Amino acid sequence: MAGIIAPSILSADVTKLGDDVKLVEAAGAKYLHIDLMDGSFVPSMAYGPAWVKQLRPMTDLFLDVHLMAVHPEKHVKELAEAGADLIGVHVEATPHIHRVLQMIKKAGVKAEVVINPGTPVSAIVPVLSMVDQVLVMTVNPGFGGQAFLPEMTEKIKELSAYKQEHGLDFDIEVDGGINDKTAPMTAAAGANVFVAGSYVYDKKDPAAKVQKLLDLTK
Ligand code: DX5
Numbered sequence: 001m002a003g004i005i006a007p008s009i010l011s012a013d014v015t016k017l018g019d020d021v022k023l024v025e026a027a028g029a030k031y032l033h034i035d036l037m038d039g040s041f042v043p044s045m046a047y048g049p050a051w052v053k054q055l056r057p058m059t060d061l062f063l064d065v066h067l068m069a070v071h072p073e074k075h076v077k078e079l080a081e082a083g084a085d086l087i088g089v090h091v092e093a094t095p096h097i098h099r100v101l102q103m104i105k106k107a108g109v110k111a112e113v114v115i116n117p118g119t120p121v122s123a124i125v126p127v128l129s130m131v132d133q134v135l136v137m138t139v140n141p142g143f144g145g146q147a148f149l150p151e152m153t154e155k156i157k158e159l160s161a162y163k164q165e166h167g168l169d170f171d172i173e174v175d176g177g178i179n180d181k182t183a184p185m186t187a188a189a190g191a192n193v194f195v196a197g198s199y200v201y202d203k204k205d206p207a208a209k210v211q212k213l214l215d216l217t218k
């Protein structure tokens, strides 16, 4: 199955965001990754539900919202109403991950659980049967442009093996330091959704970068 490419607008040019989104959509990306950062769960701040709301009518891309916030339950309703297709919540951000995932599903949105590099797969086993997607962070969240952590490939393999053994059907997404070298590595380990921010947007020709990632994750 072909990989799904999810360009992250964290690295896009906000002054011409509409153009940057259209470029990657035309190139074959299927998801648009939108990072919401609250300045508490992660050090930096980025975007918010208003961005999701404004992007929604501009694109047919699947809006893949990565919520990096404490008290994630406070944002679910607003994000769902804004037009998010999926909401990802960090297991580290709440003592009530099960409840928050239930809320997301009840809002009619796909549900994702996210794990930081320091969090083991065992921490999310109890909720794996209820999620549509699992995001394995391949950097510590908070900033674009960081280097991929190679030891995360083992974690992806472990999650992929668990999924096979238990007949589950969630997608496995990777986020952080994904480029033409690390995308094939993570694909081989079992990932099928690839977030890429700086690789796609930092230099010239985002469309060519998306096409390259598509070719490399076939
Ligand atoms: C980091 C964010 C990422 C970020 C990835 O906390 O979750 O989505 O945009 O950026 P790159 O691809 O540059 O590592």
Ligand code: ZN
Binding pocket: 008, 033, 034, 035, 066, 175, 195
């Ligand atoms: Zn992200």
